[in-house]
Amino acid sequence: MTLDRTRPLFIRLLLLALLVLVPPVALLAHGAMDDFARGLVPEMDKKAAVVGRDLASSIERAVNYGIPLDKLHGMPEFFEPVLGANREIRYLAVTDRDGRILFISGADAALLAPFFSSADFDIAASRKALIDNFVDITQPLMFKSALIGHLHVGLDQDYVQSRVLEIGVDIGVVTLVSLLVAVEILLFVVTFNITGPIRAASTVMDRVRHGDFSATCGVTSEDEVGRFIHTFNAAIRYADGLFRRLEAYLDEVKTAHFDKTVVERVAEIESRIRFLFRFSRSSQPEVVNEHQATDIRLPLFLFVFAEEISRSFMPLYIRDLYMPVDWLPLEMAIALPIAVFMLCIAAISPAAALVSARRGSRRVFLIGLAPATIGFLMSALATNVWDFTLWRSLTAVGYALVTMACQSYIAQASRQQNRTQGLGVYVGAVLTASICGTGIGGVLAERVGFAATFMISAILAVIAGLLIHRLMEAAQPAQDAAPERRVAFLPLLRNWRFSALVLFAAIPSKIALTGFFFYLMPLSLMRSPDTDLGDIARMMMLYPIAVVILSPLASRLADRMGWKAGLVAIGGLIGGAGLVLPMVSPDSDLLGLAIVLLGVSHGLSASPQLAMIPDICWTECRNIGQTNVLAFLRLTERIGSVIGPFLAAAFIPLFDYTGAVVALGWVVLGMSTVFALLSFAFGSGPHIEAEDTE
Incomplete structure (x- = not known):
């Protein structure tokens, strides 16, 4: 089973956009340079x-x-x-x-x-x-x-040559981002206006083929597909009208005719017609809409894109806002907004998931856009670290509401599909947005400044809201009517396999992500006089690209070989070893290699971590639900997201920036080594239930 049913379509659209966009851009860029x-x-x-x-x-x-x-x-x-x-x-x-x-x-x-x-x-x-x-x-x-x-x-x-090369790389980054954005828009247009309506028409046609004329397609567009479906719906309504006239005529014959034999014969004909064909009782056919996980993909992509734009320069912007305070050193001041942002997401996400399930994904998405957009705008106008921390926490509230609304929508829209396919839509949109946002953010900040880049983030968030408001109303899946039951998560920690996965795999992974990639990486690279914001953004793009390339391969490998714990262990060891590499030399090339290895680490371990849950928490998944167990894993791993920046900040005065990267690497490598040793005792499969009850 493929992770994402849109992947083949995405690849075909990517090749199409590549052929259309890249050659003319390359020719124009060559002449201009x-x-x-x-x-x-x-x-x-x-x-x-x-x-x-x-x-x-x-x-x-x-x-x-x-x-x-x-x-x-x-x-x-x-x-x-x-x-x-x-x-x-x-x-x-x-x-x-x-x-x-x-x-x-x-x-x-x-x-x-x-x-x-x-x-x-x-x-x-x-x-x-x-x-x-x-x-x-x-x-x-x-x-x-x-x-x-x-x-x-x-x-x-060599300055002219280096400048031309730098501009060429910037053009390449902008072209890549434009290409991916174009593909996301094409994917949305194709699935929302073509494949979705055609799939709905196919469902109605299949019912018509079996004599069921009680449904029509819920499509309101006026394009070619829409006109075809309007004609098809008109044919169904025409057949429904003929049935009503026939039904009225049969009733008239049965009422007016005195010959009992004729009446019985008419009743027999009527009974056979009702047996062979089905029509709406209320003369209002059921409207069939095809709800897809991809309905939400473009708004999600734009929103995450808006957040990721500031990724490559966030610590640098905080550093510029810092005003000396005796009890708050610069390093901790830079870590504070990053850690508070992660903490707010962790605190709000569970409540956001419940609200989305009860109030509807569309409504919660729009509600979440308000604090997120205000947070982006006010972050651009912040005058000190305290202001910025406040507005980033507000942005985090919006981010949690929006992302949980998207996950809730995908879960409901994927109910009749494989849930992993819906997860693939979410992960694909987030990773693509991460590549685009990280790459273009440094270029924008270098050209227009930090504050203006946050303004662009706010504009992108508003565009995402307009898409949801205008296009998602008809695509809103029905909400669950059943009330949410309270779930006890603490017993999960008594499962030593789950606790080991959290403490020695999930948390170290997030420590490396926020402590090294979000915090130390921009600051370390910016210390070189030959490095600018564009260089930082291009190097940071290597992480999501590595994750995108390796995640599908790791998923297939885990499914075929069943070696999930081993992949998680290897991924953790690779990530820790990558962070230790700069101890050889503080050269930026080794820092770039550390970014690639971190992407390899998370690409290998992210999917197997989720796939391990049904094996190591078989009983808990049966009792409280696999979705709840996965949600608790995501919640607990964010402890590492909060710890990472503060741990990195504490290492800087002791070991300098490069030494802080290495020290963080030793922490991650040590914890990953513990998990690698424990993984040999994990086993796999539902036999764990019998072991627990002995």
């Missing part, structure tokens, strides 16, 4: 000349005050902000008339000294030269119309 590269070189030379003239005028002013050129003080401090503000300028240097270096910042003096001493700079004009990997723009320094030295502005020869 060529023009950009040709135009950037002279602009860089002009900028370097302007910077050189400004610096030279400041130096000449100091010399005119009577300070000898070689006696100037504070030149490195004078050069430092210029180098920091202009990434393309690699060095600034001052030489005397003979080419001897007096001051230099940004490059090794021994590397440039031979070039400066051998070159002919004895001219009072600006000039351009190639020195090793640098483009040297020289400005003369004058004192009373006499040449006393030169100011050198060194440009990186």
